[in-house]
Amino acid sequence: MKTQEEGRELQERIRRAAEAIGAADAVLITAGAGMGVDSGLPDFRGKQGFWKAYPAIQKLNLSFEEMANPKWFKQQPRLAWGFYGHRLDLYRRATPHAGFGQLLAMGQDKAQGLFVLTSNVDGQFQAAGFDPERIEECHGSIHHLQCTQPCGETVWSAQAVQIAVKADSLHASGPLPACPACGALARPNILLFHDKYWVENRIKEQEERLWQWLEMLLVMTRRLVIVEVGAGTSVPTIRNRSEFYAKVHHATLIRINPRDYLVSKARHISLPLTAQVAIDAIWQTWDALGGKGCDQSRVAATV
Ligand SMILES: NC(=O)c1ccc[n+]([C@@H]2O[C@H](COP(=O)([O-])OP(=O)(O)OC[C@H]3O[C@@H](n4cnc5c(N)ncnc54)[C@H](O)[C@@H]3O)[C@@H](O)[C@H]2O)c1
Ligand SMILES: [Zn+2]
Numbered sequence: 404m405k406t407q408e409e410g411r412e413l414q415e416r417i418r419r420a421a422e423a424i425g426a427a428d429a430v431l432i433t434a435g436a437g438m439g440v441d442s443g444l445p446d447f448r449g450k451q452g453f454w455k456a457y458p459a460i461q462k463l464n465l466s467f468e469e470m471a472n473p474k475w476f477k478q479q480p481r482l483a484w485g486f487y488g489h490r491l492d493l494y495r496r497a498t499p500h501a502g503f504g505q506l507l508a509m510g511q512d513k514a515q516g517l518f519v520l521t522s523n524v525d526g527q528f529q530a531a532g533f534d535p536e537r538i539e540e541c542h543g544s545i546h547h548l549q550c551t552q553p554c555g556e557t558v559w560s561a562q563a564v565q566i567a568v569k570a571d572s573l574h575a576s577g578p579l580p581a582c583p584a585c586g587a588l589a590r591p592n593i594l595l596f597h598d599k600y601w602v603e604n605r606i607k608e609q610e611e612r613l614w615q616w617l618e619m620l621l622v623m624t625r626r627l628v629i630v631e632v633g634a635g636t637s638v639p640t641i642r643n644r645s646e647f648y649a650k651v652h653h654a655t656l657i658r659i660n661p662r663d664y665l666v667s668k669a670r671h672i673s674l675p676l677t678a679q680v681a682i683d684a685i686w687q688t689w690d691a692l693g694g695k696g697c698d699q700s701r702v703a704a705t706v
Contacts, residue, residue: 413674417681420630420672421688423655427628429515429620432506433645435522437633437660441500441679444493444525448635448662459573460486471595476551480588484575487591488566491545494525502682503531506630509686512694515625518616522634522641524593537616539609541640543593549602550582551590558592558605559583617648627654632678636663657685 405413424430436446445456447467454461460470463482475483510517519528519538524545529535548561567577580589594601620627629649634641646667649656656671658664659682664675674681 413676416672416674417684417688420657420674420685421692423628423657423672424509424630424685424689425692425694426626427513427654428625429513429616429627430506430510430517431520431617431627431629431648431654432510432517432528433520433629433631433634433641434528435632435634435641437635438502438521438678439497439523439525439527440633441502441677442497442527444497444527446633446635449637457486457489457573459571468596471593473551473590473595473598473600476588476590480579481574481576483590484566484579485568485573487545487593488575489568489573490525491561491564491566491591492568494527494545497525497527497530499527499531500679502632502679503527503533505682505686507531507533509689509694515616515620515623518613520613520641520644522638524591536612539606539613541594541606541610541644543591543601543606545591545593547592547605548580548589549592549600550585551588551600552582552585553600553602554582554585554587556602556604557584558602561591617652620652627652629654629656630659631656632659632682634660634663 440446445452447453447456450466453467470486517537519533521528521538521540522542524540524543526544526546528538546561547558548564549558561580564580566575566579568575581587582589592602592605627648629645631641631645634645636642645656645658648654649671656666657674658666658671659674659676659678661675661677664673666673676684
């Protein structure tokens with residue numbers, strides 16, 4: 404149980420977070436698998452976390468890093484598509500939790516708007532109504548496909564794909580998706596481990612748009628706030644980029660994570676809470692402060 408003092412300290416951090424968002428001209432949301440947990444989507448934290456979500460893969464004694472390897476599309480395509488077909492179905496059926504809409508509302512309020520950077524491949528920000536032109540999915544998207552060879556640079560929508568998966572063995576049955584150009588097996592356009600076949604042009608375009616937006620903020624000396632949610636430490640892409648942008652933009656970084664919550668600078672704000680609880684608490688405070696009308700001088704003192 405939290406002591407009174409810890410509770411007060413947390414309230415104070417939530418207030419600082421709401422004020423930092425209130426005073427910003429632009430919001431960058433950076434998100435890892437923890438963002439989806441409150442929508443009922445598993446993270447893959449550690450081997451045990453991954454195996455809890457996928458007991459069939461525990462029987463094969465494969466870690467997430469070993470399973471997310473392009474070799475399975477060549478060696479065992481039905482296992483590879485069993486794993487990704489199951490996730491495709493899970494992510495399609497998920498409803499984004501309320502925190503997505505609250506972040507969207509706080510970001511949309513800003514003169515320079517918001518941008519999302521996520522390593523999640525689940526398409527949940529698009530499903531929650533975020534502008535697809537303002538999302539970088541740095542590890543790709545399960546809702547897009549590419550050729551396994553690959554015979555070219557084409558990336559296409561997975562909308563028409565339906566994969567039947569046997570629950571016990573996690574093997575796909577029925578026809579598997581094929582490349583329309585060469586007929587070879589298709590695979591999700593997701594960056595896998597040791598992936599020399601990854602077709603990166605879709606993500607490069609997204610990255611370029613984020614880079615241009617950030618550059619515009621620097622040129623116009625606009626104030627950025629970064630809200631990082633549920634980014635893990637085992638593949639620290641999101642955490643590293645959050646910290647890099649916070650440094651370059653002298654931005655406040657709000658880190659929401661029930662376990663991996665430490666921050667490196669006093670001006671940053673660590674919230675050791677789950678995504679939905681933390682975002683709701685910030686939202687309530689931000690709303691009570693009048694959204695845009697936060698006290699700028701108090702925020703400036705924390706930067
Ligand atoms: N939904 C997805 O698209 C999805 C899901 C799992 C893994 N992945 C892939 O796995 C790789 C590792 O990703 P990762 O570091 O984001 O995941 P991870 O599983 O390694 O870490 C998850 C993080 O979320 C935190 N977390 C757990 N529950 C939370 C909650 N309710 N609210 C907020 N935070 C919570 C954990 O403390 C941890 O720090 C990435 O490449 C990613 O593409 C994607
Ligand atoms: Zn092909």
